[in-house]
Amino acid sequence: MSSEIAIRTEDLRRVFRARKREAKKQKREVVALDGISFAVPRGELFGVLGPNGAGKTTTIKILATLLTPTSGRAWVAGVDVAADPKGVREHIGMVSGGETSGYGLLTVEENLWMFSQFYGMETRTARARIRELLAVVGLSDRSRTKIYHLSTGMRQKMNFVRGFLTEPEILFLDEPTLGLDVQTARTLRGFVSNWLLEHPDRTILLTTHAMHEADELCARVAIIDRGRILACDAPANLKRGLKREAIVRLRIGGVDDVRAAVEPLPGVSRFAQRAHDDHLEADVILASDAALTSLLAAVEAGGGALVSLEKREPTLEDVFLEVVGHGFEEPNGGGAA
């Protein structure tokens, strides 16, 4: 395998089997990954985008040597994850969203120092880098605070510092901004972008279900659903593929479901809807503008009152709708993550 490829998977599959006594109550087998293949060149920030249960975390767990694949193969830094997990660990780091790692009775600085020791870092170097990184994420004034006093956002900033402290060649970020407020999430996204600019030879694999995050950060994105990769390209290219089509967002009052009226219409490529307190929001991809008239007529015939109509540029959410066939927040019956 070329050394320019940091991560590669080949027909990776993972099936979770229920234990005997659990098998009576639930499905015996859940296919979390169903033969995914992709390659990430060194220096790239690669995103894996998909809803809950799509297989994102399973992918990261396999690549980070926490889980073995049922079949297929994966290499990280040229090392086979199943055959030589120890070899892989020399090259990687990991940060997960909602992490509660560390020991509450230790301070932020002590916890970070402890984790640095597992990578064999010299104490003086570790302490200098901890101070530097805490300043970057705006946590310097909390370095002597015991971590059980930290808010969720502060704790996640600390987790980021832990992940980047050892400057790993390949870093796995698993839903790293999950549950964070807008400002903290923005700070951390900025931190990731800057870090990669300063370390162009490092590679990041990011899983997220935040479309804007993938759009903002990733050089390429793989859209994954039910354990399969459905599309993989640069966000701009993925969106460009939808330029020929018309994408409209309707806000409709008076009804809470227009699927039956809209979905069968000729010219409607994809449809997704979300109910809000006082209106229904529908995203529709039309084969052409010409289909708009019949769409509006169908809404009206179904008892809906049009509140607003917005024709807009395609987003990754539209790409997801196009390739997956249902909206991101709609139930999909996907596998386990």
Added chain:
Amino acid sequence: MTGRSKWTTFWRTVRGRAYPRVIGAQREKSWVFFEIFLPLLQVTAYVFIYRAIQAPPEFLGFVVLGGAMSAYWLNVLWSMASQLYWEKETGNLELYVVAPTSRMAILLGMALGGMFQTTLRAAAIITIGALLFRVSMTVTNIPVLLGVFLTTLVALYGLGMMLSSLFLLFGREAWHFSNLLQEPVSLVSGFYFPVRALGQLVAAAASVLPITLGLDAMRQLLFPSMMTSLRFLSAEVELAILVGASVLFLFLAHRALSYFEKLARREGRLTVRGQ
């Protein structure tokens, strides 16, 4: 990493993982009550029983020593064997696994930190107990006594390291296992009386647990006249068995850790919480 830097990482890992126990645990002052005062209450109960039946004064020493050593057993059971269960629940376990270090180094760090932490508690129990109940001890051979004490700790924490690998695979089931072991072991290991009182067969079976032989040997070295007729095996034989047990448990811990880690990765149980 080179061979040399692997060793550096190994020892830095040991130091890093011992740190929360050496420093962090002392920050929670409630340990004085829960880990010194409560065990002393139990010791006191046995002291009054022995006084009531007019047992020889050495029996008070047996009880105080047993009370101090029970702190190590509880530490091994709840902070060593079941520790990986907690680490999994808090998310630390996956970071340990992903780190390019030896899992044995992490367990060793936990063990050394636990020994330090527990030694403070055990020393407090033995000092307060000895002063309170006027226990007099005759130290016949300090190097052998130290040897027995340290070898008991190595064997005991080696057993704890071995048991902890089970928790990589099992969740709450292994938790019940710890619960199951706590009281029966304090009975069959003779924490509050010489183990020989249970008969040779039970004493021999209980010798699987290093604390049984360790306690018996230490009692022989601290209360020689009384233990002449109450000892299970000679202190030298018990020390030799403890040395063998130390090597065996550490070896088994290493093998079990490697085996259960592989199995847990295959079955996807390394990171499944709330099991």
